[in-house]
Amino acid sequence: MVGAFDFTPAIPLLPFAAFLVAMLVGHFAPRLLPKGGAIPGILATAGSLLLSIWTFLTVSGGSYHAQDIYTWVVGQNTFSLHFGILVDPLSAMMLVIVSLVAVLVHVFSLGYMNDEGETGLPRYYAGLGLFTFSMLAFVVADNLLMAFMFFELVGLCSYLLIGFHFREPGPPSAAKKAFLVTRFGDYFFLIGVVGILATFGTARFVAVGDGVHSFPHLAEQALAAAGGEGTMPEHVAHFLDVIGMNAETWFAILGLLVLGGVVGKSAQFPLHTWLPDAMEGPTPVSALIHAATMVAAGVYLVARMYGFYALLPTVLAIIALVGGFTALFAASMGVVKDELKQVLAYSTISQYGYMMLGLGTGGYIAATFHLMTHAFFKALLFLGAGSVIIAMHHNEDMWDMGGLREKMPVTYYTFLSGSLALAGIVPFSGFWSKDEILYEALIYGAGDSPILLAAYAMGLLAVFFTGFYTFRMVFLTFHGEPRSDTARDPHGVRWNVKLPLVVLGILAATVGLVNMTPVAELTGLHIEYLHQWLVIPEASDFAALGYDNYHHLLEQFAGYHAADIGPLAPGAVSLALALGGAGLAWVLYNVDSPTEHTEKLGGVKTVLYNNYYQDEYQVWLAQGVTLPLARAADTFDQGIVDGVVNGVSSVSLFAGSRVKRIQDGLVTHYAALLTLGLVVLLVAFGLLEGWF
Amino acid sequence: MVELPPLTPQILLGLTAIVLFGIDIIAPDTRKNGLLASVSAIGTVAAAATAVWFLAAGSGDYRFVQFDGALVVDALSLFFAFVVASVATLVVIGSYDYIEGEEHVSEYYSLVLLAATGMSLMAAANSLVTVFVALELASLPSYALVSFLKTDRGSVEAGLKYFLIGALSSAVMVYGISLVYATTGTLLLDDIAAEVAGNQFGGVLGLGILMLAGGFAFKTASVPFHFWAPEAYEGAPAPISAFLSSASKAAGFAVAFRVFTTAFPLDAVAAVAIDWSLLFAVLAVVTMTLGNFAAATQNEVKRMLAYSSIGHAGYVLMGLAALQSGAAEANAFVLGASMTHLLVYGFMNTGAFLFVALVEYWDVGRTFEDYNGLATRAPVACVAMTVFMFSLAGLPVGGGFLSKYLLFAGTVQAGFAWLAAIAAINSALSLYYYSRVVKAIWIEDPSDDLSLAGTPTGLYTAVVAAAVATVVLLVAFDPVAQTAVHAADVLFAL
Amino acid sequence: MLIEALIAVTLVSAFVVMLAPDEVAGKLAFALSLLPVAGSLWMFGQFDASGNALFESGNLAFETTARWISVGPYALNWHVGLDGISMPLVVLSTLLTSLAIVSAWTPIQERQSQFYSLMLFMLASLLGVFTALDFFVWFVFWEFVLVPMYFLIGIWGGPRRKYAAIKFFVYTNVASLVMFIGFVALVFALPVQTMDLPAIAAALDAGNFQTTYGLGAETLKVVAFFAMFLGFAVKVPLVPMHTWLPDAHVQAPTPASVMLAGVLLKMGTYALLRFNFTMLPGVARDYAVLIAIFAVVSVIYGAMLALAQQDLKRIVAYSSVSSMGYVILGLVAYNVYGLGGATFQMVAHGLISGLMFMCVGVIYNVAHTRMVGDLSGIADKMPVTAAVFVAAAFGYMGLPLMAGFAGELFIFLGGFSATFPYAQLFTALAMFGIVVVAGYLLFAMQRVLFGPFSADTDYDIVPAAPHDAAAIVVLVLLVVVLGTVPEVFYGMIQDAVNPMVDSLPEATAFLTGGEL
């Protein structure tokens, strides 16, 4: 019986085929390539979407799937490395999200790229295809190493697509920065992967079948053994013995190392600086990569190996703090940005901060939920922004816009839907998910964990800023009077732009309904579908990946316990803050001719404009510290190290030129030197041998 | 079946010299360069061939004592007879073109053959008397040959210096012999060995040995008796430089090997008189260092080769330095390695000097710059020269690689790793200056007016033959190594 | 006799090409170089060896032994054979030579027959280096490699070619001499009368010294180890013995650079693996920390130097120093992933660095400059070259599914699983190289390939010649294949390193069994 899982490998492979087609046909026979590669891409991603949905439905039926596809390295007397597929609720959900957004972005690209007459389209669609392939493969990875490998490929695609307009100076620079900064995070990630493989001998997320293990489970056993229950897995015990650390410390280090990659990819503080620059890429790319998927990879990874993180309270606290701080920090910067995509970029960083906050505070479901809702509404917002940018002839400055509401209603209303979701206004999707994160943070924080509480506080404060900058953006763009000629007579957009917007607009408005925790609480209805979705029956082989298990681990190992606080009051507070922010924006900017109010911020404004000087110090680290250090090393190398080499040669040759001076051509001197030499030998050996 | 006398190679060389004189007496005024060269070559080839034949037939397995112990024929003497005769062959073939048009051609060939006779006798000398006589027989014709170009100031100056230092050295050596005689009462090597142990005049004996060593140092161009060498090699006709730096040096080492291993057993001598192993270690270090360092900054190729020849003497001296009492296998190894090096050196160094002769024949000039771009005009000869240079430097394009590294290995095996290390430093430096020649002929661009007059058959033949021999010795090294080690075995087995 | 045939065919080809007229030399050399490629691939297909060449348990492929030279009691034998470590390197050598010959078609316009002949001579000696199992045979080839390289740099190199050639020549020769003395001192201390490497390894394993020159067995081993280490480290090259490399690379013509980086450097690590780490594992173990420091310093310092360069070739040259440091780290880790990864990385880095140099060469062929500041935005004019350059650079940075990632990952896994003190810390430090390498390559690409087009050169920037592009594309494909299917080589490599691992149980005690 052929089932969905037999076709799961095809989900990533279809876009890969599209990549190959776009690249090869695009190079050798570009004329044969319909729409510069868009059609193969759309077909492939649509196929992936269909298969993903099929997979999704199968998973809904309660059957999950883990399978080794290809043994990359057959270890002889050591562990092997393999590629495998893991389909569980989390990955099934993510597959659908990624392939859906990918299809929509492909369609949108028809409008944004093809219709705008861009050159190099095969390259563009090849990049999209490769990206979709990498991301989907990352999502279905059944072990950390495979995840890392596709994580890296995702980074490559990001580099290629950000730098798509390579003839201009900006995009290549931004691409380089994006790759470099995330590479810095990946450095830690790779150490983590290597460390996990070395420690546990496996990098599997889940052990299905005989004779296989998963590292979260081994870690659990080891920690339990350290606490006096059961026996430490032999391999782990030996490794800990070699490095001389206890299990808790070492696992925490491993967790933090992997987190390095997450922080880089998900643009968390302090490695968030690449993301705003990455807006140099074409807008559909921003939508696909820098909002919905690649940046999600980091957060997804934490969720993927939550069984490991749930064991480590220290790491969880750090995740929560980083998340909460990033949410607030980025939101505050979003307040003063003038360019549409910049605002969205900072909002992206901020939103992923929320997800991290959720994961750190034990809100696994909430974070996953927000991951999903955010994917839709942020993709929507970026595509909407793309639509605006088409209309504005690629001018992104919001101060040149205004009044676009009438000119482009579809864009406006869909964009509004996304904005409401982003700001967290009930009942749009963002409200439900964000609210749930804050709720989880609160209850676990109140369960005597002041750190989590602090993270919660930051997250809560960020809600206000979010509401403010979101609506500042909406009002400046769409409301008021047009402030430039292009805004008065914008370029029209076609169906291929509107269709994705509409689809995403509907989703952004409604997808939050799948997990209306406050409503469920109020009504007592079992409508927390996502929650139920993520729970895996204990009898299943995959139970370790289920929410129940995570919850159990959190309580047992991380010492998390929830305070008894109802969801309504906190929900109301955050809604009020969001509305407050939105309201302030209404007051300040929903006027015919809005003016900048940033002056009122005083000195803070400079700091915010300069993004807290984060770029500056990182650039300083690269160009002010590393580069001079490299130059100094070069000078040292040329001067001292090579100088010694050349010095040895010069000294030898100099010595040679001196030595030969003995031979001065006078034969009487030769006779004298000969005699002298003989006498010296005579005296020396006479003394040595005692002749005298 | 006629039994050939064991000294046949030496006799052949001597006879050929006499025949050459005879030819000149019979036909004094005719141009007969070709005839003389052919006769010489036949004589030397015959001598070399008999040496090989005797070696192959096992004549060298025992010591054939001749003339009541004054001479001895064993593998060592045959080995070096071959070295000398083969170098002489190359030299006379090369000389055919080089001295074309000079006067006194027949004297030239006779002197070469006489010197070769003396050198091959040195290898067979078994008494200090014959050592001295053979050495002088080799030296006196050499003095004349070096100053053969009577109107060339360089040649004359070279001859003068060579002669004066040679005379001084032989005086020192004779005095040393007289002191050895004074303490032991005999001049036969075997008998000296018997008298050495527990000798009461240790100091005098030691002094005698030291001075005797000086005589050998002169012949092998070792410090401090090397001063003649750079000028003599530079000023002499290039084939004679080749002859002196290869054959004469080999003969000097041959006689040193025999005298020191036979007459002065290391443990006995070291107990009463002098640790000559240490002496040679010191000489080896100083010689190779001076030779190589001085060679590094020369401007003229020929003078560079002269200094490099001193450097190689230093390497071979390691063979004597690394001898130890009571380690027959190790001694045979290291001494055998020295001998193989001398043999290979005979071909590659002779070849190199003959290449210089070729360039002198073309009248291109003497400095490295003058050699620039020669490969564009004479690729075959330049390939040969490259083989010589790299083989001398110890790169595996020729037998020099194997012999040098075997020598190093033997030295290490004897426990003289420090000595080998110093040799290694020198060897690296030598790569620098040898490759300067290669750089000049292959890498540098020729000057615009570089043109070469003719293709001298004799010189080309000799150069190419030497190159082929050098390369073949890389692959077919086995017989040489076996013979050399065997010769050393026979030497120690008395 | 296959190995002999392979070497002989290459040598004969070299002579044939030497006598060929210049006009056809390049094509002829390429055609003839396909013979060794086919031969080595056929041998690869037939390869049925198991175990390590230096262990008695090893069962070698294509092994032959013949008497060569006897010196008294010592026998120097012609002994060649292949095991899982040498087989991949032989394939690498033949493949890379063929491609390097193609890459020479454009830049080499003078004395062509000599050039291609030297390339083939070099291949012949490289084959000898990787197959020889007798020390002297090996040493003959080892030293002979210098000769063609000297000429290749000296005759066809850049403005300072004479300096670079002589520096390369003398520096590496000094190293060989030091190594030679160290190794023969060790051999003569053993009761063996041969230079046969397996016999020597066995004797060292048995540990009966007949003399130790008054040093004591342990001291002798340490001294010999470091004499050899020093000798090989120059070839690798490890910091601080690396300064010949950038000069040699910058001056060498592209094909010579390809061979130098691609294969010649691997001789050093191959020798370290075969000699130091196989024969004296105990010393390697005792001084693991010291060696690891060398490795880490090479990785980081080399990468920092690359960061400071403006010449593309110099960048790649220094990054080779950096990458070869990883190999040393893998060796010192002394477990399956470490040793196997080191070997794999030799092949992987051979392909990738060769590829990088070819890419730079292709750009240089067109632009006649390699300086980062002189060129900008040439991706517009040379799209295929730029694409391959990007692929190569990412390969160099260790992009997954390309060969470099596999090699580095294995080494990191090995390093992290190693049991010598602070192994994990050293590994983590060395891994920082992957960030720096990304830094300098991304900077270089940003400036050279991307941005507005400008070229400070008198030449028109036009797309690369088809054969140039074909060569680099083929290499990229090889890199990807090897990264995707590392088992092609890694299986036999593991097979060959496992006996080594078993010989030093304390280094690897806890990494046994299949997947845990």
Place this chain on the structure above:
Amino acid sequence: MAVAVEYYLLLSAAVFCTGVFGVLTRENALMFLISVELMLNSANINLVAFSHFYGNATGQVFSLFVMALAAAEVAVGLGIVLVLYRNFDEVDVRNATTMRW
């Protein structure tokens, strides 16, 4: 009255040193040659004296060889001095210094 053999050693040493002194100080090629002759003859003193001391003829015979070879050496030497004179117009050995270093 027999003179103790050691005194012959001293005598020969004195003659040898005289010869060396001559070699080191004389610039005339002929004087140089004569000094070398002195050194050779100092060896002869030893040979003859110790031949007598040991009662065998070896030393005496060898001293004859030495004399003969000394004569041959002088013959070659004079020839070289002659061409030296022809080329450098003097017999001062310090003149011939065209080759050095």
